Amino acid sequence: MSIINPALERPELIAYFLGANNYSWLHFRNGEKKLLSKPISYLEGRLPGFIRVHKTALINPDYVQSLHRPLRQKMAGKIQLQSGETFPVSRRRWNQVAQSLGEHLSPGNNEEPLQESVYLDDARPTSEQSNLGRSVASLFLVTSDEQNAFLARQVITKNWPDYRVETIPKSIHLPELLDDLAQSELPVLVFLDARSDTLERLQTLQRLKNDPRLCRVPVVLLALPTDKSVIEGYERQANSVITMKEGDMAFAQVIDRICQFWLKIAELPAHC
Structure with a gap:
């Protein structure tokens, strides 16, 4: 717990978590990362303000740059962080994620949610x-x-x-x-x-x-x-x-x- 508790006490330094079975990778905003011996569900409970965009990713909403709606039905949207990294938004979680991020994004960056959908290419064949x-x-x-x-x-x-x-x-x-x-x-x-x-x-x-x-x-x-x-x-x-x-x-x-x-x-x- 020597790593986990100090890290969770300073959530503003965290960019996101990536789950890996019963462990999670903690990614700091400065680019550093640490492996924690806790599943992502535990971290979600400890950080209720963070947003679970799919089952293996927990994002700090203050680090989000933009939210992009699904390109098609039955596909997913994507979320882009200030670092330029992108993550898919599970189609089951899309509306919840879009609603939760509404207050964190400027009007130009927050796109209106569509029907359920997986971020893929930016070109429609x-x-x-x-x-x-x-x-x-x-x-x-x-x-x-x-x-x-x-x-x-x-x-x-x-x-x-x-x-x-x-x-x-x-x-x-x-x-x-x-x-x-x-x-x-x-x-x-x-x-x-x-x-x-x-x-x-x-x-x-x-x-x-x-x-x-x-x-x-x-x-x-x-x-x-x-x-x-x-x-x-x-x-x-x-x-x-x-x-x-x-x-x-x-x-x-x-x-x-x-x-x-x-x-x-x-x-x-x-x-x-």
Whole structure:
């Protein structure tokens, strides 16, 4: 308790907490972090003014920069901190979070809540215009390269119009995002670009494959062309590992070729 109590006595120094089973990471506003031997539910009880945006994140409302409403129904909004970090807002918690943050944000930053929804990309594929009103299968792409994300969205929208592509720059919250979806809304395929943020991507891969509900979603790992990267990917149960150099100009074409196999040749599991 020597770390926990002094920290909780100065909540103005705290940015947020991230839960990790029976432990929590405490992130200070100055960038430091500490591991606490308490679950996030305990911390939520000790800090009633903090806001639980999803089941693993507890945010200091005074550190929030902006709140962004969901882009679509059955997707989630996002919250941005003063540091520039972003967190998804669980669709089940959206209205409560928006209401709680109303008094902490300026009118220009606080957006009006919409229907329930998971923060993903900031671009809506044009193919969705013809898919409104019916369920659309989705593909998830995790990459920190905005240019690659844009090109991948373009090629998938053009060549695979029956699928919606969702892109996110970080994978750390991906298991929680997917866990918040109904079984029928789970993606048919996940791409994890592990050429950067490698450890984060591998840990996410392992969490997905250790989850009895999410483990059946096929995960393609994009890795650097080294034996170590390939071995680590398969050790964590990637469904396939594709090697590429960083800055590869053919990224979108590789994504398209992977889709050719997984969406046309392979038999994908039914989520219903």
